[in-house]
Amino acid sequence: MTRVLVVDDEPAIRRLVARVLERGGFTAVAVDHARGALAEVERAPPDAAIVDLGLPDMDGIELVAALRQRIAAPLLVLTARDATADKIAALDLGADDYVVKPFDGDELLARLRAALRRAGRAIGADGLQRHGAISIDAAHHELRRGDMPVALTPREFAVMEVLVAAGGRLVTHHDLLTRVWGPAHAGDTDYIRVVVRALRLKLEADPSAPTLIRNEPGIGYRLGEA
The missing domain is CATH 1.10.10.10 (Winged helix-like DNA-binding domain superfamily/Winged helix DNA-binding domain)
Structure with missing residues (x-):
């Protein structure tokens, strides 16, 4: 099953995103700070990541850059920060998509599936x-x-x-x-x-x-x- 790393310091958001992912057939691995995200990537690289920008131990933009250096998996930003400068910085540093809170669960799943398809992870009808x-x-x-x-x-x-x-x-x-x-x-x-x-x-x-x-x-x- 596709493993998705979820990085958010708000417990309610982590639980919500995890429920949305599990409803969509994904396995969520949730952490509450950047150090935990990098440690999880070292332990077992995920198939995709969803990252908040407002983290307690590192700016999320820096985490996007650090994750992109380590994994090729699709990386989505999910944040309350809606400034154009933040969006440009995250996308320039390797994020595949940028979703602003509050978010719709079905839209988040659709964006994740689209990022996975673009990364070539979708499997054709013949299983190849x-x-x-x-x-x-x-x-x-x-x-x-x-x-x-x-x-x-x-x-x-x-x-x-x-x-x-x-x-x-x-x-x-x-x-x-x-x-x-x-x-x-x-x-x-x-x-x-x-x-x-x-x-x-x-x-x-x-x-x-x-x-x-x-x-x-x-x-x-x-x-x-x-």
């Missing part, structure tokens, strides 16, 4: 996730490039699942390592390089000039077009 010529069948642990199946190791398949789910957005080294290898390996970037090298040999037309698995030096990877 796609990015360009790449399709992933998670149920049968199969990846295809066009019509051709490609044999992958479990670790290679897991890395491609994360990259395809991001839909072309940057996935940080930290996010990849935490999701695929676990929090204990969050700094072991050599693990990723070995797997990406193997994936390029299997998936790229010219592994020496990759167009599918693109490197952002010192930051992470994103998918381009095969």
